[in-house]
Amino acid sequence: MNGKVIQEYSQEILQAMDGYKSGRGTHYFKDLGIFAVFMGERSTGGYSLELAGVAADHEGAVICVQEDIPGPDAIVTQAFTYPMLLLEWTGEPPVRVCTKEGELFQENPGGAPRVDFPGGFFER
Numbered sequence: 788m789n790g791k792v793i794q795e796y797s798q799e800i801l802q803a804m805d806g807y808k809s810g811r812g813t814h815y816f817k818d819l820g821i822f823a824v825f826m827g828e829r830s831t832g833g834y835s836l837e838l839a840g841v842a843a844d845h846e847g848a849v850i851c852v853q854e855d856i857p858g859p860d861a862i863v864t865q866a867f868t869y870p871m872l873l874l875e876w877t878g879e880p881p882v883r884v885c886t887k888e889g890e891l892f893q894e895n896p897g898g899a900p901r902v903d904f905p906g907g908f909f910e911r
Contacts, residue, residue, distance in 0.1 A: 790838065790875070792872065800819065804823060812824075813880075813884050817880075822850075823895075824884055826854060828867055828868075831865055831868065833861055836870050837872070839851040839853045852884065852892075853887055
Protein backbone atom coordinates (compact mmCIF):
# COMPACT_ATOMS: atom_id res chain seq x y z
CA MET A 788 0.00 0.00 0.00
CA ASN A 789 1.12 3.60 -0.60
CA GLY A 790 2.09 5.88 2.23
CA LYS A 791 5.81 5.67 3.03
CA VAL A 792 6.83 8.89 4.81
CA ILE A 793 9.47 10.96 3.00
CA GLN A 794 12.04 12.02 5.59
CA GLU A 795 14.46 14.05 3.46
CA TYR A 796 13.36 16.70 1.00
CA SER A 797 15.26 17.41 -2.21
CA GLN A 798 15.43 20.93 -3.66
CA GLU A 799 12.89 19.84 -6.31
CA ILE A 800 10.42 18.76 -3.61
CA LEU A 801 10.90 21.96 -1.61
CA GLN A 802 10.29 24.08 -4.70
CA ALA A 803 7.11 22.14 -5.54
CA MET A 804 5.76 22.61 -1.99
CA ASP A 805 6.45 26.35 -1.90
CA GLY A 806 3.12 27.44 -3.39
CA TYR A 807 1.12 25.17 -1.09
CA LYS A 808 2.81 25.16 2.33
CA SER A 809 1.13 28.30 3.72
CA GLY A 810 -2.40 26.90 3.55
CA ARG A 811 -3.90 24.05 5.53
CA GLY A 812 -4.90 21.12 3.32
CA THR A 813 -3.70 18.39 1.00
CA HIS A 814 -2.35 18.13 -2.52
CA TYR A 815 -1.36 15.24 -4.76
CA PHE A 816 1.82 15.95 -6.74
CA LYS A 817 1.29 13.16 -9.26
CA ASP A 818 4.40 13.98 -11.32
CA LEU A 819 6.58 13.63 -8.21
CA GLY A 820 4.70 10.65 -6.78
CA ILE A 821 4.03 12.60 -3.58
CA PHE A 822 0.88 13.14 -1.57
CA ALA A 823 1.27 16.07 0.83
CA VAL A 824 -0.62 17.10 3.95
CA PHE A 825 -0.01 20.69 5.05
CA MET A 826 -0.70 22.15 8.49
CA GLY A 827 -0.35 25.69 7.12
CA GLU A 828 1.78 28.58 8.27
CA ARG A 829 2.47 28.73 12.01
CA SER A 830 4.03 31.69 13.83
CA THR A 831 6.32 29.52 15.99
CA GLY A 832 8.07 26.17 16.02
CA GLY A 833 6.76 23.17 17.95
CA TYR A 834 4.11 22.07 15.43
CA SER A 835 4.31 18.82 13.48
CA LEU A 836 2.31 16.26 11.52
CA GLU A 837 2.80 12.51 11.88
CA LEU A 838 1.29 9.63 9.96
CA ALA A 839 -1.13 7.80 12.26
CA GLY A 840 -2.28 5.30 9.65
CA VAL A 841 -3.33 4.48 6.10
CA ALA A 842 -6.45 2.40 5.56
CA ALA A 843 -8.95 1.62 2.84
CA ASP A 844 -12.73 1.67 2.88
CA HIS A 845 -15.37 1.26 0.18
CA GLU A 846 -14.47 4.69 -1.30
CA GLY A 847 -10.69 4.23 -1.43
CA ALA A 848 -7.62 5.10 0.62
CA VAL A 849 -7.93 7.06 3.86
CA ILE A 850 -4.99 8.74 5.60
CA CYS A 851 -5.09 9.54 9.30
CA VAL A 852 -2.63 12.06 10.75
CA GLN A 853 -1.68 13.21 14.22
CA GLU A 854 -1.27 16.97 14.65
CA ASP A 855 1.12 17.96 17.40
CA ILE A 856 0.92 21.48 18.79
CA PRO A 857 3.04 23.12 21.46
CA GLY A 858 1.56 23.57 24.91
CA PRO A 859 0.80 27.05 26.29
CA ASP A 860 4.01 27.07 28.37
CA ALA A 861 6.25 25.41 25.76
CA ILE A 862 9.50 27.12 24.82
CA VAL A 863 9.51 27.25 21.02
CA THR A 864 11.42 28.87 18.17
CA GLN A 865 10.09 32.32 17.28
CA ALA A 866 9.98 31.87 13.51
CA PHE A 867 7.37 31.06 10.91
CA THR A 868 7.17 27.32 10.27
CA TYR A 869 5.28 25.22 7.70
CA PRO A 870 4.65 21.73 9.10
CA MET A 871 3.97 19.16 6.40
CA LEU A 872 3.80 15.43 5.93
CA LEU A 873 4.98 14.04 2.59
CA LEU A 874 4.14 10.51 1.51
CA GLU A 875 5.34 8.47 -1.45
CA TRP A 876 2.18 7.85 -3.46
CA THR A 877 1.27 6.31 -6.81
CA GLY A 878 -2.09 5.81 -8.44
CA GLU A 879 -5.31 7.36 -7.18
CA PRO A 880 -4.97 9.91 -4.37
CA PRO A 881 -6.65 9.24 -1.03
CA VAL A 882 -10.36 10.04 -0.82
CA ARG A 883 -10.06 11.41 2.72
CA VAL A 884 -7.38 12.75 5.00
CA CYS A 885 -8.33 13.40 8.59
CA THR A 886 -6.90 13.85 12.04
CA LYS A 887 -7.28 11.19 14.72
CA GLU A 888 -10.04 13.42 16.13
CA GLY A 889 -11.95 13.16 12.84
CA GLU A 890 -11.29 16.64 11.42
CA LEU A 891 -11.07 16.48 7.63
CA PHE A 892 -8.41 18.17 5.54
CA GLN A 893 -9.51 19.86 2.32
CA GLU A 894 -7.66 20.06 -1.00
CA ASN A 895 -5.13 22.89 -0.63
CA PRO A 896 -6.37 25.98 -2.51
CA GLY A 897 -2.80 26.65 -3.66
CA GLY A 898 -3.29 23.86 -6.17
CA ALA A 899 -6.40 22.23 -7.64
CA PRO A 900 -9.89 23.43 -6.66
CA ARG A 901 -11.10 22.62 -3.18
CA VAL A 902 -13.01 19.37 -2.72
CA ASP A 903 -15.32 18.91 0.27
CA PHE A 904 -15.50 15.42 1.76
CA PRO A 905 -18.76 14.65 3.57
CA GLY A 906 -18.67 13.18 7.08
CA GLY A 907 -15.77 11.86 9.08
CA PHE A 908 -13.98 8.56 9.12
CA PHE A 909 -13.03 8.11 12.73
CA GLU A 910 -15.48 8.02 15.62
CA ARG A 911 -15.12 10.84 18.12
